[in-house]
Amino acid sequence: MPPLSVLQPITHPIFTQHKLTVQVKRDDQIDGIISGNKWRKLKYNLLHAKSIGAKGVITFGGCFSNHIHACAFACQQQQLPVIGIIRGEDNHQDNYTLAWAKNWGMQLSFVDRKSYRLRHDEHYLQQLQQQYPDHLIIPEGGSNSLALTGVAEVINELNQQSEFDTLITPVGSGGTLAGLIVGDKSQHNLLGIAVLKQQDYLENEVKALLPSRSKNAHNWRIAHEFHRGGYAKFSPQDAEKIRNFSDIVGIGFEPVYSGKMILALLELIESGYFPAHHRIVLLHTGGLQGLAGMFERGLLNQDEWPSLPVPPVQ
Ligand SMILES: *Cc1c(COP(=O)(O)O)cnc(C)c1O
Numbered sequence: 001m002p003p004l005s006v007l008q009p010i011t012h013p014i015f016t017q018h019k020l021t022v023q024v025k026r027d028d029q030i031d032g033i034i035s036g037n038k039w040r041k042l043k044y045n046l047l048h049a050k051s052i053g054a055k056g057v058i059t060f061g062g063c064f065s066n067h068i069h070a071c072a073f074a075c076q077q078q079q080l081p082v083i084g085i086i087r088g089e090d091n092h093q094d095n096y097t098l099a100w101a102k103n104w105g106m107q108l109s110f111v112d113r114k115s116y117r118l119r120h121d122e123h124y125l126q127q128l129q130q131q132y133p134d135h136l137i138i139p140e141g142g143s144n145s146l147a148l149t150g151v152a153e154v155i156n157e158l159n160q161q162s163e164f165d166t167l168i169t170p171v172g173s174g175g176t177l178a179g180l181i182v183g184d185k186s187q188h189n190l191l192g193i194a195v196l197k198q199q200d201y202l203e204n205e206v207k208a209l210l211p212s213r214s215k216n217a218h219n220w221r222i223a224h225e226f227h228r229g230g231y232a233k234f235s236p237q238d239a240e241k242i243r244n245f246s247d248i249v250g251i252g253f254e255p256v257y258s259g260k261m262i263l264a265l266l267e268l269i270e271s272g273y274f275p276a277h278h279r280i281v282l283l284h285t286g287g288l289q290g291l292a293g294m295f296e297r298g299l300l301n302q303d304e305w306p307s308l309p310v311p312p313v314q
Pocket of ligand 1: 170174175258286
């Protein structure tokens with residue numbers, strides 16, 4: 001199969017100074033609307049839903065979730081009805097992400113934080129399945145074993161595209177990193193950048209997702225020094241640094257996922273983490289729709305950031 005996204009070399013004075021080669025796997029460009037890694041994670045889930053004749057899909061996410069946005073659009077394309085169980089935050093129910101999800105036909109069901117916490121609870125999920133017997137339940141972020149199969153294809157593609165030493169990816173729920181571990185035959189270093197403040201927990205999440213044949217892989221680690229205090233937290237200086245990097249390399253990043261990977265990359269290079277002539281690949285996981293919620297809340301200035309995949313719903 002031909003690669004779904006290009007591998008783009010980028011230049012920056014700091015790479016030259018440290019004699020490093022850096023390329024970006026442009027998964028952000030796989031689809032105009034579906035966020036890069038969410039496309040990979042949904043692919044086999046939705047094929048599975050079709051193959052078992054599911055009448056619909058049920059999934060989970062927050063109000064600004066890239067997964068909810070991607071899943072709503074992908075299900076519309078596949079003509080699969082979809083229910084989104086959303087962690088309810090009253091004032092965000094008509095935001096960009098959810099307005100589009102609704103527009104693409106997702107049925108939104110808002111639950112309070114306490115109920116939302118049950119999303120991984122076996123008993124709750126059994127009840128939900130009984131309530132919707134013909135539906136495929138996809139976990140938050142799309143992270144399950146079918147998602148790993150989709151993400152593993154990134155490695156097959158990279159193996160056709162270039163030789164490299166280290167692949168870097170942002171880590172949220174860990175599904176993407178787990179998929180890369182499954183796809184890699186321990187040829188490369190896989191470095192995950194935690195975007196949440198969850199020391200050790202994330203390693204366990206990744207291990208729990210791995211199939212037994214990959215449980216002994218040792219070619220991966222998660223760096224926890226770059227989350228900036230937690231999910232979606234960042235300083236104005238961080239935002240400025242990400243924008244500046246985007247300007248130099250000509251690729252848009254956002255500060256929740258891919259931008260934290262960039263901050264990590266720059267700091268790791270400065271600290272001498274990578275030896276000279278090291279060949280680095282950055283996985284651009286997409287997520288630019290997430291900027292919309294920050295524009296709406298006045299956290300970022302829209303004029304300074306990449307444009308949104310689609311204009312706000314009128
Ligand atoms: C969801 C997401 C991630 C995190 O992926 P996980 O598989 O949950 O670790 C990274 N980047 C972007 C843009 C995302 O939307």
